[in-house]
Amino acid sequence: MVAKNILNRLCLKLGKENVISEKEDLLVLGYDATPGLHHAPDIVVYPTSTEAVQAAMQIAREEKLPITPRGSGSGLSGGSIPAHGGMVLCLNRMDKILEIDAENLTVTAEAGVITLNLANAVAEKGLYYPPDPASQKISTIGGNVMEDAGGLRCLKYGVTGDYVMALKCVLPDGSIITTGGKSVKDVAGYSFKDLLISSEGTLAIITEVTMRLIPPPQAKQTMLAYFDNIETAGKAVSEIIAAKIIPSTMEIMDKTTINCVEDYVKIGLPRETAALLLIEVDGHPAVVAEESDGVQRVLKEVNATEIHIAANDEEALELATARRMALSAMARVSPSTLMEDATVPRSYMAQTFAEIQRLAAKYDLTVGTFGHAGDGNLHPTVLCDERDADQMKRAHAFFDDLYTKVLEWGGTVSGEHGIGMAKKDYLARQIGSGGVEVMKRIKKAFDPDGILNPGKIFADD
């Protein structure tokens, strides 16, 4: 709770209906989708314009309230949790799509627009916004940019950050700036917008984004392959890329995950299968036909045990069922799920799977792993119960060991979820103390008083 005068000032500037201070509201705005993390804010505001964001930030600055930006709270690293209390600034009510520019192939939208709504709106105009994080039905585009969200299509189409053309934002000192623009080329000074991508709300608050669009692929082909060991699946991934084919999707699931899905939906998945790959190629029909043949050839060469080809959209959806159900199935069998996003260079994927299996046995844990095989981005998911302190300790030790190996192989501790509160301790291990120091200097340059999203990214913050 904040002092009455702060509340009054905010109500006056933002409108009473855009300020929330009741205990029950604060209680439910102190979490995101990261397990085990919660910290209630002292006040929550819902600005409806860039100027309102500016006004709220000014009051916060004067009253020395930390500010944490929030979209829908679907993040997986605690980025939108007010670790030090203070003000949560929700951007959900800035949810207008401002312009779809078919000539320059861009869409400009307020930061609180839901990702899927943006994708659907541009699709209606015959255009395509490829990034599709799993939470796209509820995640906001601003949140996606702040965390540089990934998704299933990244191998071919890249991540959210690859689509950012321009950002309008409010800096902690209250200035409003726009960085980037609709020009394809732009080398005027520091690439400031790139610095803001994946900054997790620690440098500025984005209020408007301009994203790049592309023409949609005309055709696609979906395939599903089973393997009797995980190494073969890994080999298939490498060989497909080596054959100069870049599928739009290449998703992998291990045996534990397959069995969880089969327990849950009973669609006749072979329980003995060690891994499955869901592969999709898209583009011009002629290219799709050629690449589909190429993929099938590789799958046969490496001895996939079974290959299924979708004859139509309906069958494609059916083939994708198992992958779509992966998280649900695991979430249903256990009270808690600890999902991570360890990412390695693609060629190390099979080793990573082996390491996960070894560590799961060592720490006596059930771990299901699925993820974006083409990107080397895996989601090892520990099925656990947050009430079991000993099990949780083992789970954390498991990830600790795993990340040591992942870093050894030149991987990263977070492919797409961000550092936030959840992985602060790992950052220095990846980028070294020198790297951390530079990041801190950048942070200081933007936010000398440290009021913007404190308690994130840096271990000692």
Next chain:
Amino acid sequence: MNIEKLGNFTLDDAPKYEDILQCMRCGFCLPTCPTFALTGRERSSPRGRVALARAVAEGKLEFNQAMKEEAFFCLDCRACTTACPSGVQAGSLMEICRAQASQQQPLPKWQAGFRDFILKKMLPNPDLLETSMLPARLYQKLGIQWLVRHSKLLKLGPKWIDKAEGMMPELHQPLRQQLPEFSPAKGEKRGTVAFFLGCVMTLMYAEVSRQTVRVLNHQGFDVITPKTQKCCGAPHLTEGDPETARQLASHNLDLFLDLDVDAIVTDCAGCGAALKEYEEMLAKREDHQRLQIFHSKIKDISEFLIEVGIRTEGLKPVNKIVTYHEPCHLCHAQGISKQPRDIIKSIPGVEFREMKEANWCCGSAATFSLKFTEASQKILDRKLDNVKNTKAEVLVTSNPGCHLQLDWGLREADMAQPVLHLSELLGEATPD
């Protein structure tokens, strides 16, 4: 049995902590929740409501006014259950919280008295219930309704009274007294079913259920409608009186299990959902196997006809453009979505047009439409827009709550489409 109190919940009818913990806060429920869409307030979302319940369970929050408000502001439409990856039942949890509210936040005496009179006295007693409708029928028959509606007299009072009056359909003699306990199959006999006749159906939509029985007969089924059946208990669950619900459930369970039938069919989505929940409601009191048998026999009319295969030979064409509104308690609570559409499409002459957001609540939600008239109106408007855009001539649904709300809404909005129950549409196609 668990005898330890869970945080600030009382011992009786408390939620299970595991069920609350199951929420991983992914937020996938948010875009499906009508009350969240309306308010944009996290505490009025499934994720927020579960978080409040968790805070109560962990002793961080008293079971206070806000918790009670959210328990009742939840439409219990179960759209979040369909969307939830990890199987959280936010709707059921809010039902439990309503039961907690009646223990921990009792109503003022006169309100409690009225509530108890309806829930414990009237609803469990079909005879009383039917007699009570007599004044309403007289009110219509004697032309008083005409007078009231044209004088706009009720616009002076609270909104809900005006709305309640406006929603009242043309009333007929309650069906329960008229329907024979046995109606024989026509044509080649395919089996015998029991018919569960809901309270609202018999009182307000007698003609609809008459069609349901007629359709079942024509489809080759003997229909047994026991006269001693009672309310399914759904109103009690939604109003926080699980004990009366359990008593009614036990009565119906015994009654219907004594019958030698292939299925127990209902044409009320709300009843169907409640009947299918007897297994959990009575888990502590009844033999598990009996409950399982009962559960396996409960079928919505559309579910049943698709399972046995609808006989379309001899059906008369119905040359109309039809759209379909999915009752929450059919699509979300029972997972029945495809079957009603398949039936509509199987009627010769019908052109089926899918509406946008067909499975989005209409704002009726038991007594929600009267308790929260304004919120209910906004949810209804969204639905009516979607109906309008289809340019359909007929709006079909299959639940009396939706039926009342939609019928009223269309009239108020000067839209010409009639609302028909699926059984009525099929009845129109069914020859005598």
